[in-house]
Amino acid sequence: MIKTERKILFWSFLAALFLWCTDAFVDAFAFKQGTFLDELLFDVSSHELYFRSFFAICFIIFGLVVSRFMSKHSVAEEILKKNTAAIETSMDGVAIYDSRDVYQYANQSYAQINGYDSPNEVMGKTCIHIYGDKEYERMQQKVVPLLKKNGRWRGELVARRKNGSSYIQEASISMLEDGGRVCIVRDITWRKRSEDRLQRSERFLNTIFNSIRDPFCILDNEFRIIRVNEAYAQLKNKAFSDLIGSRCFEALEGKKDICEACVVNKTFQAGDPFAKDKLVTLPDGTPVWVEIYTYPILDEGGRVSHVIEYTRDVTDRKKSEEEKRRLIDRLEYLSRTDALTGLINRRALTDSLTYEMDRAKRYGSGLSLILCDIDNFKEINDNYGHDMGDRALQMLSGTLKSMLRRTDIAGRYGGDEFMIILPETAAGGAESLADKLLSEIRKSDLRFDDGKQVSLSMSIGIACMTGEEETPDSLVKRADAALYTSKQGGRDRVSTMKMEKEKLPPG
Incomplete structure (x- = not known):
């Protein structure tokens, strides 16, 4: 195109030069009346000179105008070719239809999107062939008024392919x-289906x-x-808007940093589930025990991107566990306690005796053992009944509790x-305590409802641990022997059994 412009300009200048110089050439060379320069410049009238100049300038201006027009036309033609190539290779469908909705142009993509092999199959058809009666009517009622008002419209339309199947297109119409x-369209059927799914x-x-009744939340790695x-939200007494997007330690605890012993942080750090029990207070002031579980959500690289926090009210379980513990303690107490x-x-x-003897052997400390019983207890039961005997036992136990x-x-x-059992106590200390017990029991009388009284007394036997060879059984037997000695000696007294030295065989 540029070569053509140059040719036009060249021939315009050449025509102007020819018009200017024609007579001079004829006079100078044909008739030999003067030189070419004389004929060109001096041997002409002023009117002829003006005439030649005018037409020469006209030829030059004409050449310039034509050249300029051809230049603009060539640029527009190049732009049009590029735009046409872009439209033809576009993956979006492009179509032009006139005011009667008859297609005047369609690119290959538009034809393929609508199920046609070639744009020629679309040309001459009306929009109703592409969109169907129902959708075309909707376009006339809702799309066309907006087009006339705004000059453009963008939205979704339901179109119909050549085989009759429908699809959803995203359309931009100007x-x-x-x-x-x-009209520029794009098939978004699969995208819409994916969005719907x-x-x-x-x-x-x-x-x-x-539907999960227990509190449940998801947190990101921040x-x-x-x-x-x-x-x-109910557990935390917070609105959704106050929670979503907020850091948990700020929104829930009012802190500026991660809470200590935070199981969410442990899950982010280790990538493993964690759980812990926590006592929280409900909005109404009720204390409840909750168990907090955390589970990691991993990204494609295996890193923890999110953590699920699941909270379960375990107050009832805690109560049951506490009741069970108390029951076990009670059973343990009953199994070790005289009712x-x-x-x-x-x-x-x-x-207890086994434990205390082992401890005494370990640390080299003394230990004494006392066995005692109520004198004539069988007669009390036989003469006054078992209730009175039980009262006598309770009275003695009360005295022991108060004096030990x-x-x-x-x-x-x-x-x-x-x-x-008297840990870290030698025979002298045990005998002193036994004498005090005898004195205290002598002061105790069983009183009947009718005012009658029965005096009590008891016999006591003492044995002291003597060495490493001592066992609980041997110590009890020696204390029992001492008790028997007190009984045989007239009751209401204290006897101490000492280990006899073994006799050496004659040398």
């Missing part, structure tokens, strides 16, 4: 000056999410709450027999 329209999945998950259910006197029973006494040290251990060994 008005032309002659009333026609340019995603929305259904989202609704499904939302239904499940909100500890921002991105999702909660109604139960979680009548409140002192520990024979089983517990045996365990915190480290001493007293219990009912069996029947009317009681055992007292």
Whole structure:
């Protein structure tokens, strides 16, 4: 195109030069009347000179105008070719239809989107062939008025392919000056289906999410709450808007940094689930125990991107566990305690004696053992009844409790027999305590409802641990022997059994 412009300009100048020089050439060369320069410049009249100049300038201007026009035309033609090539190779469908909705142009993509092999199959058809009666009517009622008002419209339309199947297209339509329209479309059927599936999945998950009665939330790796259910908002006494997007330690705890022992942080750090129990206070002031579970959500690289926090009210479980613990403690207490006197029973006494003897051997400290029983207890039961005998046992146990040290251990060994374990106590200390017990019991009388009284007394036997070879059984036997000695000696007295030295064989 540029070469053509140059040719036009060249021939215009050449024509002007020819017009100017024609007579001079003829006179100078043909008729030989003067030189060419004389004929060109001096041997002409002024009118002829003006005439030649005028036409020469006209030829030059004409050449310039034509050259300029051809230049603009060539640029426009190049732009049009590029635009046409871009439209033809576009993956979006492009079509132009006139004011009667008859297609005047369609690119290959438009034809293929609508199920046609070639744009020629679309040319001459009306929009109703592409969109169908129902959608075309909707376009006339809703799309065309907006086009006339705004000059353009963008939205979704339901189109019909050549085979009759329908699809969803995203369309952008612009008005032309002659009333026609340019339409650019894209098939978004699969995208819409994906969006619909995603929305259904989202609704499904939302239904499940909100149907969970326990508090439930999801946090990102900046500890921002991105999702909660109604139960979680109620537990925290917060609105959804106050929770979503907020950092948990700021919105819930009023802190500027991660809470100590935060299981969410542990899950982010280790990538493993964690759980812990926590006592929280409900909005109404009710304290409840909750168990907090955390589970990691991993990204494609295996890193923890989010954490699920699941909270369950375990107050009832905690109460059950506490009741169970109390029951176990109670059963343990009952299994080791005499119900009548409140002192520990024979089983517990045996365990305690074994433990205290081992400790005494380990540290080299002394230990004394007292066995005692109520004198003539059988006669009390026979003459005054078992209730009075029980009262006598309770009276003795009360005296023991009031007189013993915190480290001493007293219990009912069996029947009317009681055992007292005295850690870190030698024979002298045990005998002193026994004398005090005798004196205190002598002051105690059983009183009947009718005012009658029965005096009490008891016999006591003492044995002291003598060495490493001593066993609980041997120590009890020696204390029992001492008790028997007190009984045989007239009761109401204290006897101490000492280990006899072994006789050496004659040398």
